[in-house]
Amino acid sequence: MFEYQQNTLCVASTWLYSSEIMSEANYKFLCSKGKIKKVTIGGNGRKALVAYESIPDRFKKLIREKVGDPYASVKNIVFSDYMNWDHAAEQYFSDYLLDNGSHLPEEKQKEYTHQAIMFNAAKHIATNVVVQKRFGGKKQMWDRMLEAIAKLPDTWMHTRYKNVVSFKRAIQKYEDEGYGSIVSGKWLNSNPSKIVDEVADFILSQYCLPIKYTISEIIKIYESVRESKGWKSLSERAVGAWLDKPEQKRVWMLARDGKDEYMKHFGHTVTRNRTEWFPNAWWAIDGTKLDWVHFANNKQKMAAELKINVVFDVYSEKIIGWDIAYSENHASHFRAVKMAVNESGCRPFLFTYDKQSGHKSDRMQDLYDKLPAKGGTHYSHKVGRKSSPAEQIFNRLQQQVIGKMWFSDKQSIKVRTATNKPNTDFIVEYKNALPTVDELTKWWLTAVNIWNAGKQEDWEYSRIEMYNQETQHREEINIMDQLSMFWIDETKTKKYYAHGMPLTVEGKDYLYEVYDETNNVDLNFRQKYVGESLIVRYDPERLDEFVGLYELTPSGEKRFIAYAQSKRMHESIPVLMKENSKALLLQDIAVRDAELKRDQEAYERLIQRSGISRESLIEEQELMVKFQGHLPKEEQMATDSGAFHSRFSKY
Numbered sequence: 208m209f210e211y212q213q214n215t216l217c218v219a220s221t222w223l224y225s226s227e228i229m230s231e232a233n234y235k236f237l238c239s240k241g242k243i244k245k246v247t248i249g250g251n252g253r254k255a256l257v258a259y260e261s262i263p264d265r266f267k268k269l270i271r272e273k274v275g276d277p278y279a280s281v282k283n284i285v286f287s288d289y290m291n292w293d294h295a296a297e298q299y300f301s302d303y304l305l306d307n308g309s310h311l312p313e314e315k316q317k318e319y320t321h322q323a324i325m326f327n328a329a330k331h332i333a334t335n336v337v338v339q340k341r342f343g344g345k346k347q348m349w350d351r352m353l354e355a356i357a358k359l360p361d362t363w364m365h366t367r368y369k370n371v372v373s374f375k376r377a378i379q380k381y382e383d384e385g386y387g388s389i390v391s392g393k394w395l396n397s398n399p400s401k402i403v404d405e406v407a408d409f410i411l412s413q414y415c416l417p418i419k420y421t422i423s424e425i426i427k428i429y430e431s432v433r434e435s436k437g438w439k440s441l442s443e444r445a446v447g448a449w450l451d452k453p454e455q456k457r458v459w460m461l462a463r464d465g466k467d468e469y470m471k472h473f474g475h476t477v478t479r480n481r482t483e484w485f486p487n488a489w490w491a492i493d494g495t496k497l498d499w500v501h502f503a504n505n506k507q508k509m510a511a512e513l514k515i516n517v518v519f520d521v522y523s524e525k526i527i528g529w530d531i532a533y534s535e536n537h538a539s540h541f542r543a544v545k546m547a548v549n550e551s552g553c554r555p556f557l558f559t560y561d562k563q564s565g566h567k568s569d570r571m572q573d574l575y576d577k578l579p580a581k582g583g584t585h586y587s588h589k590v591g592r593k594s595s596p597a598e599q600i601f602n603r604l605q606q607q608v609i610g611k612m613w614f615s616d617k618q619s620i621k622v623r624t625a626t627n628k629p630n631t632d633f634i635v636e637y638k639n640a641l642p643t644v645d646e647l648t649k650w651w652l653t654a655v656n657i658w659n660a661g662k663q664e665d666w667e668y669s670r671i672e673m674y675n676q677e678t679q680h681r682e683e684i685n686i687m688d689q690l691s692m693f694w695i696d697e698t699k700t701k702k703y704y705a706h707g708m709p710l711t712v713e714g715k716d717y718l719y720e721v722y723d724e725t726n727n728v729d730l731n732f733r734q735k736y737v738g739e740s741l742i743v744r745y746d747p748e749r750l751d752e753f754v755g756l757y758e759l760t761p762s763g764e765k766r767f768i769a770y771a772q773s774k775r776m777h778e779s780i781p782v783l784m785k786e787n788s789k790a791l792l793l794q795d796i797a798v799r800d801a802e803l804k805r806d807q808e809a810y811e812r813l814i815q816r817s818g819i820s821r822e823s824l825i826e827e828q829e830l831m832v833k834f835q836g837h838l839p840k841e842e843q844m845a846t847d848s849g850a851f852h853s854r855f856s857k858y
Contacts, residue, residue, distance in 0.1 A: 209277045210256070212246045216277060217256035218270070220249070228269050237263070248677045286355035287363075289328040289338065296323035299386045311390075312764045318364040319389045325356065325363075326381045326389075333378075349375060402449045406438050410446060411455055412819035415462035415810065422447050453738045457806050458813065466803070473737050473806075475728065475798040476706040488680060489521040490555040492528075492543060493597035494535040494563060498605060499650070500614045500634055502641040509638045511616050513647065516540055517604075518547040521596045523673035524663075526604075526655050527551055531648060537565040537695075538713050538747045541574065545693050545748075548578075554682045556583035561595060569698040577692045580682035607661070608654045614641055693746060700740035700759065707774045710743055712750060719754055719771035728798045730805070732769055741768065 208222040224231040237243045243262055249255035259267070259277055270277065300316040311319070329352055332338050342348035342355075349371045357367060368374040380388045402410060409432075413425050420428070422443050429441060449455060453473075461469040494516040503510035514535045518528035528547030532539040540560075548554075558578055560566040566575075566587060575585040588595040610617050614634060634641075642650055662669045668676075684692075701708065707720040721736075723729040736756075742765055744755040753772045757765040777792040778784045814820040 212256055216259040217246050218259050220255040220257050228266055247679050250677055253679055289331055290324050293324050296320045296386055312766045321364045322389050323386055329378055408817045412813055412817040414450055415459045416824055453735055458810050461806050462810050473705050489557040490518055491521055491559045491597035492518045493601045498609050498615050498617055500616050501647055502643050509641055516543040518543050519597055519600050520674055523670045524600050525659050525670040525674040537568050537571050540565050540571055541747050554580040554684050556580045558585040560587050562587050570695045604658055608658050694744045697743045701743050702740050703736050705737050708771050717750055718774045720774040721769045721771045
């Protein structure tokens with residue numbers, strides 16, 4: 208009568224009214240009002256189960272009086288019953304800063320929070336005598352806890368311990384050290400050669416000089432004074448990587464290469480709007496040419512140039528997702544799969560596709576990895592083998608529905624009898640009546656409805672009825688999962704230029720810029736990331752709005768940086784300007800001067816801190832000539848440049 212389903216204690220619905228806990232009519236009424244939650248639906252040999260905790264308390268009391276504690280009557284242990292969300296842990300890992308000043312990746316924040324929650328539950332069980340009994344008492348509780356933890360769903364991110372000894376050791380460390388004990392050692396900075404403070408100022412000042420030292424030369428100069436100053440050794444690679452970061456590069460490029468070169472790399476630009484100046488449980492997917500002729504603005508006044516991507520539910524053959532486009536590419540596959548998920552509200556256990564390059568792209572493989580239900584998979588069918596159900600279903604769809612429309616050219620139907628050949632004379636004669644590209648969508652919806660309402664000759668039910676049959680093998684997908692799933696990552700990093708982040712999708716160019724909370728160009732972001740290569744994550748259906756920008760950590764994980772919006776475009780022709788457009792234009796134009804001033808001031812402060820400047824360089828070399836190159840390097844570096852320096856009122 209009682210059993211666990213998906214870590215939920217359930218009661219057989221028939222037992223509730225057969226045991227006179229409640230009447231069948233009352234049971235149905237409570238279910239219809241959502242007072243009792245169904246976990247599985249009965250039928251075809253299956254029994255209906257409801258969640259015990261969802262049953263109103265007055266009935267749970269009757270159940271306990273009749274059979275005792277239901278939890279004690281089943282063997283399964285539900286560890287998650289004792290897991291409560293730890294907001295303090297969530298905040299701790301959200302605020303946790305690495306030695307380089309950055310935050311932990313979002314995935315690690317979630318994993319470590321889950322780990323803390325699991326540890327909290329284990330500590331509660333180990334110290335609560337009543338709860339211990341359910342886990343076999345003190346002698347068995349650690350083994351039983353470890354067994355129960357192993358049964359937690361894969362969506363619960365935490366370490367899987369091999370034995371009780373390692374598990375208890377981790378619990379003890381957590382008790383002694385707190386949340387910090389959970390953070391992996393790879394996130395702790397063990398690099399002894401960090402470039403900060405005086406070392407950073409010295410290296411950057413030398414590299415800013417207009418004689419343009421190489422990094423090897425910088426290292427030699429650094430080594431000549433390192434021991435006397437008590438600084439640590441640095442490698443060329445470390446110095447080169449540090450100098451190449453935008454925060455340093457902005458300063459040395461301005462000082463070393465001049466304003467023109469600086470502007471070429473970091474100068475903010477304004478983009479002009481020219482648009483008004485010119486006229487103008489097994490899913491399978493298959494894509495092919497759409498065999499419909501449509502009206503076209505060409506010499507022939509007709510064309511058949513559209514492609515169709517269709518997602519079928521193999522069991523029922525129902526079309527659950529589709530997309531019409533001019534090319535069969537990853538974006539079209541994406542839209543078809545997204546529609547299938549929205550239509551079904553669940554995940555498939557198997558998803559298959561052909562060898563078309565769009566499916567094999569990294570961005571689509573990433574989506575397909577996320578798509579299947581737990582224990583499911585996805586793969587592509589081998590070329591030349593008749594193993595793809597989508598192709599077989601599509602051939603019948605072509606013959607039975609698509610080919611029956613009067614404007615079909617029947618090009619994809621392989622049977623070349625006269626019956627399956629188009630009457631081209633007829634189509635040409637009535638070409639002025641051909642549907643437009645926009646109208647084809649309505650025709651396709653009609654074709655989908657006809658197909659889904661139909662059935663194979665030996666079937667009792669239609670495809671829709673087959674698809675709507677109840678099943679216990681169903682993994683729902685919630686709205687948050689859908690939102691996170693249907694974002695595509697560019698396969699390669701893209702540089703954030705001085706004019707913004709460019710992106711091209713399906714042959715269309717987009718340009719994005721990061722704005723702050725006041726809708727101004729984000730100068731702090733630009734200071735750090737202009738010139739950096741980032742991963743762009745986007746929703747193909749919201750490309751006109753915004754994209755997400757991520758940086759790759761040294762371990763290869765993606766860390767969120769900022770959202771970039773479609774870049775503001777400005778109108779130069781007065782008559783076309785809209786209200787407040789001039790103020791926004793001036794606001795964006797001011798970015799260039801503000802950045803130049805900030806970086807120039809940064810260089811001047813650097814000179815004041817380090818004493819290394821163009822003037823000190825001249826003085827040093829004059830002394831070198833005066834002493835014919837015999838002045839020791841330490842004395843050269845210690846030479847007071849104040850007198851010479853003061854001759855230049857600029858500083």
